[in-house]
Amino acid sequence: MDSVQIPPDTTVERRRGLLLMMEKDDRNAKKAQVELSRSGQVKQAREVTITMDMSLLNCSVCSRPIKPPVFECNAGHLACYKCLIGLPYKVCQTCEHGSGFGHVRSLDALISSLTVKCHHDGCGSYVPYYELDDHQSVCSHMPCFCTELGCGFVGSPQALLSHLIAMHAMPVHKVHYGQVHQLRLSLRLSVPRPRCLLHGQGDDSVFLLVMGVLGGVSVVCIRAEASSWPQYAIKLQANGPPPPSSVEGSILLAMKPVTSSTRPGEVAVEELPSFLMVPPTYLAAKRDLQSACILDHLLGDFDYT
Structure with missing residues (x-):
């Protein structure tokens, strides 16, 4: 059962195969607002929880x-228009004889008026009830899981950022999109997968820069996998040991x-669509991996030549 908001003046009919059961909350759950009609008369518009x-x-x-x-068939079965156009001869497949x-x-007006939090x-x-699943799959507040083994913390990307800094002392670098940032991953035996956080300035996005077990380096945006906007891209460079190293x-x-x-x-770094593979000689020559990155919106106006 879900709670929805619906204007009380909407007519809800009992259709064949469709029964809408509604019950009003107490007066404290009601919201009232005053609207001015075209005639200049004041009228009251209310919203109730059902x-x-x-x-x-x-x-x-x-x-x-x-x-x-x-759309509704003769027996009261409902169908979306997009589903309807895919049906053979546009007849109901639920009915015995179609x-x-x-x-x-x-029902268009009724469905459009249903909103949920x-x-x-x-x-x-x-958001509209029929868009709830789509919204939550890309919501910027979708819960994200702690990167550290055995930790059960779950929270929004911003909450996870604070948690990783406070509880796991993970280093964080503030990055400005389109600018070069010098980074260093410490290669310690106690840290099998060196990593650090990148905190995007401007939109508060959070990224994890991590090295895989085979020496691959990549960046993951901490947010819902289905998020399509904004899109990000990164350019990575690993610097080898200075002279006289070969x-x-x-x-x-x-x-x-x-x-x-x-x-x-x-995330398995080497299974990502893109990563920077660092040669073992780069890692064996010193205890820190020095690298540079440029992080930006994928559709930015910057020139990285």
Whole structure:
């Protein structure tokens, strides 16, 4: 059962196969606001919290929350328009003998008025009910898991940033997009996978720079995997030992997209779409890996030549 917000003046009908059960909360749960009509008269518009079985508003084809425009067959089965156009002859597959669908405009208004609050702590956004799953899959407050083995902390990317700094003393570097940043990963026996945090200035995004077991170095954005915006890219360079070492030089990774994950500590660096492979000679010559990175929005206006 889910709580939704719906204007009380919306007509809710009992349709064939669709029963909407509503019950009002107490007066303290009601919200009232004053609106001015076109005639200049003041009218009161109220919102109330109701409880209903939201599965009654699922599409009979995809079994997900139905999206407007809403269609209904002769037996009362509902279908999204996008699902309907994929049905053979556009007839209901739930009915025993099949039947055609008709557009139910009154349900369009009802479905569009249903809003729910995002369940993720710190978000507070109200979104249309049928968009809740899509919103939560990309929400910037989607819970992320601590990178350290045995730690059960879960929180938003910003909360995880504070946790890693305070509880695990993980080094953090503030980065400005489009600028070169000199970094150093300490190669200690007690730290099998050297890592540090990158804190993006401007949009407060959090990244984990980590070295894999085979010497690969990459960056992971700590956020929902499905997030599509903003997109990020990174350019990495590992510097070899200075003269008179025979391995003097540098290894460069061209600007590549950054992968996102809510479990950055479990990411296998060498399995990412892009990473910088550091030669063993670079690691054996000294105890620290000196590198440089440029982190930016993928669609930025910077020239990295």
